[in-house]
Amino acid sequence: MASMKSIENLVAARKSLKMSLEKSKALAFALEKAGPRLEEINQRLPSLEAAVRPIRAQKEALVAVGGHIDRAVGPAAAVLKVFDAVHGLERMLLSDPRSDLSGYLAVLKRLEEALRFLADNCGLAIQWLEDIVEYLEDNTVADDRYLSNLKSSLKKLRDLQTDEEKARLEGGLLEAALDKLEAEFRRLLTENSVPLPMSSSSSLGEQACIAPSPLPVPVIQKLQAVIERLSSNKRLDKCISIYVEVRSSNVRASLQALNLDYLEISVSEFNDVQSIEVYIAQWGKHLEFAVKHLFEAEYNLCNDVFEKIGKDKWKDCFAKIAAQAGMLAFLQFGKTVTESKNDPIKLLKLLDIFSSLNKLRLDFNRLFGGQACIEIQNMTRDLIKRVIEGACAIFWELLVQVELQRRNPPPTDGSVPRLVSFITDYCNRLLGDDYRPILTQVLVIHRSWKQEKFQEGLLTDAVLNIIKAMDINLETWSKAYDDTTLSYLFLMNNHWYFYKHLKGTKLGDLLGDAWLREHEQYKEYYAVVYSRESWSRLPGLLSREGLILFSGGRATARDLVKKRLKAFNEAFDDMYKKQSNWVVSEKDLREKTCQLAVQTIVPVYRSYMQNYGPLVEQDASASKYAKYTAQNLEKMLSSLFQPKLGKYSSAKARHSNGKLNNTVTNQFQSTPTVV
Numbered sequence: 313m314a315s316m317k318s319i320e321n322l323v324a325a326r327k328s329l330k331m332s333l334e335k336s337k338a339l340a341f342a343l344e345k346a347g348p349r350l351e352e353i354n355q356r357l358p359s360l361e362a363a364v365r366p367i368r369a370q371k372e373a374l375v376a377v378g379g380h381i382d383r384a385v386g387p388a389a390a391v392l393k394v395f396d397a398v399h400g401l402e403r404m405l406l407s408d409p410r411s412d413l414s415g416y417l418a419v420l421k422r423l424e425e426a427l428r429f430l431a432d433n434c435g436l437a438i439q440w441l442e443d444i445v446e447y448l449e450d451n452t453v454a455d456d457r458y459l460s461n462l463k464s465s466l467k468k469l470r471d472l473q474t475d476e477e478k479a480r481l482e483g484g485l486l487e488a489a490l491d492k493l494e495a496e497f498r499r500l501l502t503e504n505s506v507p508l509p510m511s512s513s514s515s516l517g518e519q520a521c522i523a524p525s526p527l528p529v530p531v532i533q534k535l536q537a538v539i540e541r542l543s544s545n546k547r548l549d550k551c552i553s554i555y556v557e558v559r560s561s562n563v564r565a566s567l568q569a570l571n572l573d574y575l576e577i578s579v580s581e582f583n584d585v586q587s588i589e590v591y592i593a594q595w596g597k598h599l600e601f602a603v604k605h606l607f608e609a610e611y612n613l614c615n616d617v618f619e620k621i622g623k624d625k626w627k628d629c630f631a632k633i634a635a636q637a638g639m640l641a642f643l644q645f646g647k648t649v650t651e652s653k654n655d656p657i658k659l660l661k662l663l664d665i666f667s668s669l670n671k672l673r674l675d676f677n678r679l680f681g682g683q684a685c686i687e688i689q690n691m692t693r694d695l696i697k698r699v700i701e702g703a704c705a706i707f708w709e710l711l712v713q714v715e716l717q718r719r720n721p722p723p724t725d726g727s728v729p730r731l732v733s734f735i736t737d738y739c740n741r742l743l744g745d746d747y748r749p750i751l752t753q754v755l756v757i758h759r760s761w762k763q764e765k766f767q768e769g770l771l772t773d774a775v776l777n778i779i780k781a782m783d784i785n786l787e788t789w790s791k792a793y794d795d796t797t798l799s800y801l802f803l804m805n806n807h808w809y810f811y812k813h814l815k816g817t818k819l820g821d822l823l824g825d826a827w828l829r830e831h832e833q834y835k836e837y838y839a840v841v842y843s844r845e846s847w848s849r850l851p852g853l854l855s856r857e858g859l860i861l862f863s864g865g866r867a868t869a870r871d872l873v874k875k876r877l878k879a880f881n882e883a884f885d886d887m888y889k890k891q892s893n894w895v896v897s898e899k900d901l902r903e904k905t906c907q908l909a910v911q912t913i914v915p916v917y918r919s920y921m922q923n924y925g926p927l928v929e930q931d932a933s934a935s936k937y938a939k940y941t942a943q944n945l946e947k948m949l950s951s952l953f954q955p956k957l958g959k960y961s962s963a964k965a966r967h968s969n970g971k972l973n974n975t976v977t978n979q980f981q982s983t984p985t986v987v
Contacts, residue, residue: 409496416493417537490545497538497551501558504531507565508606526613535617543621552625555617556632563606563637570598575641579651585658592649592661596668599642603675607634611679624684631684639680643691650698656713656738659706663750666699670753704758707751710735711774714781722789725956726802727895728809729789735782736813739775743818772822779823800842801894807834808901839905846887847909847949851916853880859924870927877928877937880917884940888948896953909949918942 409416504527527535542551574591582588610633618626646665652658669676669692680688717731741747748771756766786806793799810831814820820828854876859869896902921942928937940948 498554505562552629560633560636575645585661603672627682628684646695650702654706662699662703667750700754703754718785718788725895726798728897740817740819797845800838804838807831847912854920873924873927874937881939902953906950910946914946
C-alpha cells in the first residue's frame with residue numbers, strides 16, 4: 313500500500329512537473345513574443361511622457377499657450393502666403409520685357425512690394441515664434457529636446473534673415489528681372505540712337521542748321537519708366553553708365569563724318585601753325601557744330617530722360633557724354649596750337665580760336681557750367697588764358713621783330729622786300745573787321761589781368777609804330793646799296809607800293825591821306841632821279857656835235873660816228889645787263905618806268921641812226937657799230953624789271969590762295985629774340 317501510494321505520488325509529481333514545464337514553455341514563448349513590443353513601448357515612452365507633460369503643467373500656462381500660438385501662426389502664415397505668391401510671378405519676370413514693357417514693370421513692382429513685405433514681416437514672424445519657444449521653456453510645457461529642435465530651426469531662419477546675400481526671399485528672381493530690364497534699357501537706346509547723317513565736311517554749313525532729332529516721345533517715356541524701377545532698386549549708376557556709353561558712342565559716330573583725326577595731332581607732328589592752318593579753320597566750324605547741335609541735343613535729352621531723378625544726376629550724365637564723345641579732344645587741339653612756336657601767322661590763328669570760343673561763350677556757360685563739367689571748365693579756362701597770353705606776346709613782339717629785320721640786307725634786285733608787303737598786309741588784316749574787334753577784346757582782357765586800364769588807341773598806336781619802324785627800315789636798306797641808282801629804284805618801288813596798296817584800306821585810313829600823298833610824291837621824285845642817273849645819260853653819247861659842220865670828209869665823219877656808237881653800245885649793254893636783274897614789282901609802275909626809258913633813248917637813237925647810220929652800214933664791220941635797231945632797243949627796254957619767279961626778293965607776300973606767305977614768318981622765327 314505504501315509503495316502504491318509512493319508510485320501515485322511520483323506519477324502525480326511527474327504530471328505536475330510536466331504541467332509546470334509546459335507552462336514554463338508557454339510563458340517563455342509569451343515572453344519571447346512580447347519582447348519587441350516592450351522595446352517599442354520603451355522607445356515611445358519619452359514622447360508619451362512629453363505628450364502627457366502639458367497635462368501636468370499648471371493650468372494657467374496651458375490656457376495661455378493657445379494665445380501665443382495664434383499670434384505667431386498668423387504672421388508666419390501671411391509670410392508663407394506672400395512667399396507662394398512670389399513664385400507665381402516667376403514666369404512673367406523671366407520673359408522678355410520687350411513684348412509688354414508696361415505689364416513687365418507692373419509685375420516687377422508687385423515683386424518689389426512682396427519682397428518688402430517679406431523683409432518687413434519675416435523678422436516679426438520669427439520674433440513671435442521665438443516668443444512661443446521662450447514661453448514653452450519658461451513654463452515647462454514642452455520637452456527639452458523638442459525645444460532644442462525649435463531653437464535650432466529658428467536660429468537658421470534668423471541667420472538667413474540677416475545674411476546680406478539672402479536678405480530678400482527669392483532675391484535671385486529680382487536680380488534676374490533687373491538684369492533683363494537693363495538689357496531692355498540698352499536696347500531701347502541703341503535701336504533709337506541714330507547718328508546725324510552728314511554728306512561731307514564741305515556741307516557742314518547747311519548741315520549745322522538741322523538739329524539732330526531727339527528720341528521719340530514714347531521711347532523717352534519707356535526709358536523714364538525703366539529708370540524709375542532701376543533707380544528704386546539701387547541700379548541708377550549702372551543705368552547711367554549704359555546711357556552714357558550708348559549716347560556718347562552715337563555722338564562720336566555723328567562726328568566721324570567730319571574727319572576729326574586732326575584733333576589727335578601733337579606739337580611734334582607739325583612745323584608751324586601754317587602747316588595746320590586748314591585744320592584750325594575746320595576746328596572752329598566743327599566745334600560750333602558739336603556744341604550748338606550735338607551737345608545741345610544731348611543736354612536736352614539728358615534732361616528729358618533723367619529729369620525725375622534730380623538735376624545733379626542728369627547733369628553728371630551729360631558731362632560724361634561730353635567728355636567721352638570728344639569735347640576734351642577739341643580743347644586739347646586748341647592747347648596744342650598754343651604750344652607751337654610763335655610767329656605772326658600764329659597770332660591770327662590764336663585770334664581765330666578766341667573768336668570761336670567767345671562766340672560759344674554763352675553755350676559753354678549753359679551746357680558746361682555745372683560742377684559735373686569741372687574738367688571741361690578747367691580746360692576751357694586754361695585754353696583761353698593760353699590764347700590771350702600767346703596772342704598778346706606775339707602782337708607786342710611784332711615791332712621788335714620789324715626792327716630786328718633792319719640789320720638784314722635789302723633785296724639785291726631793288727624790289728619791294730617781302731617784309732614790307734607782309735607787314736602792310738598783316739597790319740591791314742589786324743585792323744580789318746574780322747580781327748580788330750577780337751584783338752581789341754584780347755588786349756582789354758589781358759590788361760585787366762594785369763590790373764591795367766586799356767587805353768583807347770592802344771591797338772592803332774602799336775600798328776603806327778610798326779609802320780614807322782618799317783619806314784626807318786627802308787631808309788636804312790636804301791643806304792646799304794653800293795649802286796645809288798639801284799637805291800633810287802628801290803625807294804621808288806617801295807614808296808609806290810605804300811601808296812598803291814594802302815590807299816582805301818584800313819591801314820591807309822589810319823595813316824591818312826597826307827601820309828599817302830607824301831609817298832606818292834616820293835615815288836615821283838625817285839623815279840625822276842633814277843631816270844636822270846641811268847637812262848638819261850645815254851642820249852648824250854649820241855652827240856651830233858662836229859658832224860653837221862664837219863669839213864674833213866666822209867671817212868672822218870664815219871670814224872666819229874663809229875666812236876660814238878661804240879660808246880653808246882658799251883654804255884647801253886653795261887646798264888641793260890645790270891638793270892636786267894632789277895625788279896619793279898608793280899605792273900603799272902614797271903610799264904611806266906620802261907616807257908620812260910624807251911622815250912628817253914629810242915627816239916634819239918632812231919633819229920641818230922636815220923641821219924648817220926648810212927655812214928657805217930656800208931662798212932664791213934657795220935654790225936659792230938650799228939648793233940641795235942630802234943625796234944630792238946624798244947623791245948629790250950620794254951622787257952626790263954620783270955619779277956623773277958622763285959627769287960626770294962621778287963615774290964609776292966601772298967600766295968594765289970590769299971594766304972600770307974611764310975617766308976617772313978620763317979625770318980621772324982629765326983631771330984633769336986623770338987619767344
